[in-house]
Amino acid sequence: MRTNLSPKMLARAIGVSESSVKRWADEGAIRAARTNGGHRRIAIAEAVRFIRRSSLPVIRPELLGAPEVSEALPSGTAPGSDLGDADRLHDLLIDGRSFAARGLILGRYLAGARVAALCDGPIRQALARIGERWRGTDDGIFIEHRATEICAQALAAVRVTLDPGEGPVAVGGGGPDDPYRLPSSMAAVVLEESGFRAVDLGAQTPLVSLRQGVGAHAARLAWLSLSAVVADPGVLARGVDRLARELQGDGVRLVVGGRARAVLGRPRRGLFVAESMAELSAFATALVEADR
Ligand code: B12
Numbered sequence: 001m002r003t004n005l006s007p008k009m010l011a012r013a014i015g016v017s018e019s020s021v022k023r024w025a026d027e028g029a030i031r032a033a034r035t036n037g038g039h040r041r042i043a044i045a046e047a048v049r050f051i052r053r054s055s056l057p058v059i060r061p062e063l064l065g066a067p068e069v070s071e072a073l074p075s076g077t078a079p080g081s082d083l084g085d086a087d088r089l090h091d092l093l094i095d096g097r098s099f100a101a102r103g104l105i106l107g108r109y110l111a112g113a114r115v116a117a118l119c120d121g122p123i124r125q126a127l128a129r130i131g132e133r134w135r136g137t138d139d140g141i142f143i144e145h146r147a148t149e150i151c152a153q154a155l156a157a158v159r160v161t162l163d164p165g166e167g168p169v170a171v172g173g174g175g176p177d178d179p180y181r182l183p184s185s186m187a188a189v190v191l192e193e194s195g196f197r198a199v200d201l202g203a204q205t206p207l208v209s210l211r212q213g214v215g216a217h218a219a220r221l222a223w224l225s226l227s228a229v230v231a232d233p234g235v236l237a238r239g240v241d242r243l244a245r246e247l248q249g250d251g252v253r254l255v256v257g258g259r260a261r262a263v264l265g266r267p268r269r270g271l272f273v274a275e276s277m278a279e280l281s282a283f284a285t286a287l288v289e290a291d292r
Contacts, residue, residue: 001160002065004041007032013047013063014056024050045163052112061103061110066157069110072103086125093126093147105154115158115193116277119186123151127182151182155189162192168291170196170284171213172223173205175236175258183225183258190277194284196221207239214252221287222247223280226258233263244270253287255280 005013007021010030025032025040030050032040044064051058061069072092085104092101105118130147134140170191174184181203188198201213207224214222224243230236240256247254248270256264257274264273274280 015059048161068099068103069107072100073107085122089122090126098150102154116281119277159189164197167195168220169217170221171199171219173201174203175226178228180227187223195288222254224256226260
């Protein structure tokens with residue numbers, strides 16, 4: 001993605017006249033800065049925010065610095081045309097077509113889909129199908145690694161377009177001994193879309209390191225993804241309990257999710273156990289709004 005655009009480039013990308021874009025900028029519908037020479041410049045995060053909110057289709061994604069979108073969605077990014085995305089994404093991931101797979105996700109995002117919906121929908125479903133395909137064999141491990149990397153790239157491409165400004169900080173990661181990297185990076189992008197500045201400590205984060213990260217960044221929210229089946233669920237559950245109590249004492253909310261979240265057993269004080277990225281998004285948005 002580019003860092004900023006002229007009104008002419010944005011106009012051509014979305015198929016409107018340059019004068020319309022200039023008028024929207026002057027009316028404040030699009031925030032634009034001025035160069036030393038007095039020309040309007042629109043930050044890419046602002047252009048993407050405007051495109052998504054206005055539901056305008058992107059006709060020439062390459063002008064936004066996202067040529068992969070035309071590869072995946074040759075007819076443009078019309079909103080609401082997402083039936084069958086999980087199947088398409090699955091096929092692209094199986095074939096290792098990273099450019100088109102990234103384009104599909106980025107295109108849906110530009111068309112206005114919430115990050116959480118993309119994560120809980122096509123990405124989760126496509127990967128679940130990939131997991132079923134080689135259940136009980138080692139044959140598909142390279143495909144699983146490659147598919148994970150492609151989805152991580154797509155999430156990173158979405159993330160560079162988000163600008164949470166001076167929002168509160170959230171810190172999180174995957175559980176200790178947990179190799180799964182996507183759930184935590186999804187949480188980071190979902191939180192950035194909700195207005196948090198997210199610091200992702202990645203897979204295999206010891207609980208004590210998560211605690212340190214929260215302190216170092218004066219975070220308001222912490223997340224933990226538990227995806228792997230662990231050798232000693234009791235140890236993990238007690239560790240999360242202690243973490244939740246400590247964070248609660250500091251006024252920090254802890255959200256835990258992931259396929260293995262059931263190890264935590266009964267509901268615990270100071271802990272929000274969520275099933276999906278949509279729940280995380282709703283929780284985070286409410287916190288940001290309460291802080292305003
Ligand atoms: C990719 C993959 C791997 C890769 C991971 C690469 C990496 N660096 O990330 C590798 C090859 C390492 C791997 C290893 C193994 N895997 Co694996 N793997 C997968 C696969 C295909 C995708 C995982 C993934 O990233 N999914 C995408 C994520 C985002 O989806 P999700 O975890 O469901 O998360 C969603 C929600 O749970 C929620 N959520 C998650 N975290 C959080 C956090 C918060 C705060 C919130 C609010 C919500 C939330 O939101 C997400 C989006 O909706 C899954 C299939 C599947 N169903 O997911 C199998 C799968 C998980 N693996 C499985 C198995 C068996 C293994 C191995 C044992 C294989 C082996 N023979 O060694 C090892 C074990 C590793 C371990 N220590 O646990 C099984 C697990 C079965 C079970 N009993 O749970 C699965 C389900 C495949 C299957 N159908 O059999 N795997």
